[in-house]
């Protein structure tokens with residue numbers, strides 16, 4: 001005859017009363033998700049602001065993009081673009097994005113003079129170093 005007063009049975013009854021424990025199919029409570037997770041896709045956020053002219057708007061937009069990339073690392077800095085508010089189809093990229101020798105992307109502004117620069121302090125520089133960025 002079994003002794004129901006043992007700690008084992010008290011624990012089994014408590015687990016059953018709470019509705020937790022092993023499932024009927026024998027699977028544990030923690031397991032990998034049933035469906036594979038989707039890979040992340042790119043989305044675009046449109047921010048509106050005012051500026052006296054296109055050159056000023058470009059500087060403000062670069063500052064917004066760089067600031068947000070510091071706060072949110074998932075932000076794709078190279079995908080940042082600027083367009084007039086009523087002409088999104090005229091979007092111009094804000095950053096160079098030239099591909100370096102190790103596959104890194106230049107984080108300097110588009111059409112910058114001199115070397116391309118990899119992200120981070122002391123990042124790799126490459127290119128001719130004279131004339132506008134050669135993309």
Ligand SMILES: [Zn+2]
Pocket residue numbers: 096097098106107108112115116117133
């Ligand atoms: Zn560059």
